[in-house]
Amino acid sequence: MKTLVAFLLGTALVALPSTLFAQEKGGVINVATIGEPPTLDPMSSTADLVGIVTQHIFETLYTFDKSWNVTPLLAESLPEVSDDGKTYTIKLRTGIKFHDNSDMTSEDVVASLNRWMKIASRGKQVAGFIDKITAADPATVTITLKQPYAPLTSLLAFNNSAAIIIPAEKQDEPMKEFIGTGPYMLKERKADQYIQLVRFDGYKSPEGDSNGYGGARHQYLDEIRFVPVPDPNTRVEAAISGQYDYVDSIPVESYDKLKDSTASQPVMLKPFGYPVFVFNTKEGVAGNVEVRKAIRQALSMEDMLAAAFGSKDFYALDGAIYPKSFSWSTDAGVEGAYNVADPEGAAAAAKKAGYNGEPIRILTSRQYEFHYKMAQVAAEYLKLAGFTVDMQVVDWATLTQRRTDPKLWDIYITHSPFLPEPALIGSLSTSSPGWWDTPARKAAVDAFTSEVDPKKRVALWADVQKAVYADAPFMKIGDFNAVSAKSVKLEGVDPAPWPYFWNASIKK
Template identity: 65%
Template sequence: MRRALSLTAVLAALLLPAIGPAAAGPEKGGVIDVATIGEPPTLDPMASATDIVGMVGQHIFETLFTFDHNWNVTPLLAEALPTVSPDGKIYEIKLRQGITFHDGSAMDSADVVASLKRWLTVASRGQQVAPLITDIAATDALTVRITLKQPYSPLPALLAFNNSAAVILPSEDQDVPLRQVIGTGPYKLKERKPDQYIQLVRFEGYRSRDGEPDGYGGARKQYLDEIRFVPVPDPNTRIEGAVSGQFAYADSLPVEQFDKIKAGKSEPVLLEHFGWPMIRMNAKQGVLADMRVRKAVQFALSESDMLAAAFGDTKFYAVDGAMYPEGYPWRTDAGVEGNYDVADAEKAKAELKKAGLGEEVPLRILTSRQYEFHYKMAQVAAEYLKLAGFKVKMDVVDWATLVQQIQNPASWDIFITHSPFLPEPALINILAPASVGWWDTPDSRAAVDALNATSDPAERVKHWQRVQELIMAEAPIVKIGDFSALSAKSPKLKGFEPSPWPAFWNVYLEQ
């Protein structure tokens, strides 16, 4: 009953000025404005796999596990990592004592069971594992048991991820759509004014883990009184706000503005090899439901030209078709040759002919200017696709509209998006048949199932090679390349650690 990153080297940050030995230590107090790329489509972290929802939501809600600075799974609301049965089918999770929700009620196993069951139905990543779960039950007030039909090695990583996240909610507040914004996080929602701000204030009842901060794990100290996430859809406005010192932090800035930011009142923050932009294709409905037409798109494109248009200087990008860059255990070139940076209009036309299609094949590209590099890539892609015989219609919308529109397979063929490099391949959402794009073939299911069924690292690497081969062969997406992400912070904002989803616990303002 309830009561009333080593990934660090890969994600290396630009060195920021260190606090000198005479600098004052952290003090509580202060309000910061964080400029984001737009208004989150929801504050329900289960219902969305978008970065903006994960970025804001991680301050309000928490998961059982999270990731440390080396991207290893580490406990958050759980007391420790799960105990797994010898056959890999039963996970027993002990919960921390004394955790309270923002409404003052105590968290117990009933909340966790209700939340995980909601996650299985609401979240795309929950739906990914739902067919394998036979039971989620509380064995006592602070213990939860998850029973699987078969081993599924990525389960702890899925439970740790903050997009389409398995956040823990009060058992009484499981409405769909979410009605109450109540979590266990270090900050709680005070006010939301759509298209103006999301105001979070310190949750005085928060219980941090002991120890030192460690990536997203470890201690989460609440120095700031208030965090205001301010939607600023226009990237030029975010740039000007950063240069003038209007924002304590400005997210997702055009990398070509690095020198301008450096000369202003903010410090540039660069995450090298942050992630990969992609063309996502609608494999469920429309012309791209035919794999041959997806291959035509793949053969038509010049990824190198798309990257050059989006990022300019090669210090901000790499032309690389492999799903993981050098330095990751998952790195493989399997399937890349002949399927990446082809830019062959005649080869693309031959695929259209195989599909029984001629010239003027209609193709709808959905994109947004809130991520300016998405828009620039879409422009280049459109020109190459026209050369290959497609009649391209480009719809430019705000990001929140795009996120809503892609849920309807009748309304788009292609959209441009991006992802950070993730520590566990099963977290790549195209591998979930229910995720937007709806890639689901007998070969893909067999390959992904084999990847997930074994816990042996060497065997998993071999299975991942097969998955990448299929991504290249069946073209549910086109990986465009690798890129670095630019943001900006105030020199007074201390304790900030650059990461794919910027977090503002353990952060304070220099007095």
């Protein structure tokens, strides 16, 4: 499956990898994250934080190279696809060991993919298209589809709600033992203190040069420690002082301060992705599509972006889900529905829709400070439109838990990198929090995912975006650039939306 992405994430995965230079082996790095991950089972969560940590422990059959093409990881090669597009034959790499030193076989892959389809939101997205998954021999897996499904390999490659491969006999729900095939294995987790990963000596790296998330995965480091640092200002000061080797998610207004630091340097992804307000379409006041549209009508996306990111160096006003640098970019459905900033008109629309003063429960977190700033601006516009606003500010782990219960919220605020395959967008799945499930969604999304011709898929994606604007399951706020920081002593870490630390080393 070839992706249609015409650009690379900023200069992210384009630069020559630092691993071209000689690197030292040994040492420990400390990585400051935005908080404590809600789980270490990447199948059961779509939180980016979970993927960032667990991609070092667990691996998938495929991953993405620096050009966002699907590339083999635990698979030996890309799948052989039958002429009718319904049968995928996947050859596995041999000699792969799990962290308990057992050998990976097709039996483990079949069991893992079945678990993925049962508990992962993206696995559930695929499940309806799959007839059966079988082990043809110890090193071959066959996936038989009911109909062609173009995004399959991209979904198998994604590290978010990930189709990780774990031992067939360790498929507990919830996961009890964190046994993967990755270059690092879990040694210790102390809640709210650190997650300690150590080198797995039995690791078998893919061959070839390092290439984005694909290719060789070197184990230069002895140990990686992920440390939760929920307060964004604390993360900034820690980066400036060099307290951590890598600091994730720095408020963009700290970019200049970081440039002046002698201990760390800023890392910017441009453009990174988009903030998004997700509606609960299943229950509560936001279950009414006309109320959702009235809320959208009230809001100034421009003011929210300005409050969140300050300088236009860090954001762009854009209602299209993909920016112009993507072949997926389309204006379908956007006109008249984005950045309307009309509280008075929204008040009339809400009244006509039957809104009667019920609280709009907005779920957000200060661990991503830009989420909170956008929520503050949105609340003021909604109040001007006559809405009652109940702002619920919680830590990120709590937010990811609460959003799974449709009784607890009406809007939650999150963000997403621009993904190489639109079908990876979580909100398109009926099982993702928000639970968008209408005839318009089904018609547009099913047509898009069942088409394999790349040119036809671009046109069909425009229909999906039209349906998003017509049903308002979520609101894109705009485009933004992401800033992190890394120590001047840290080598081999190339900018990426989910930073990874195989290939990283410490300059001696």
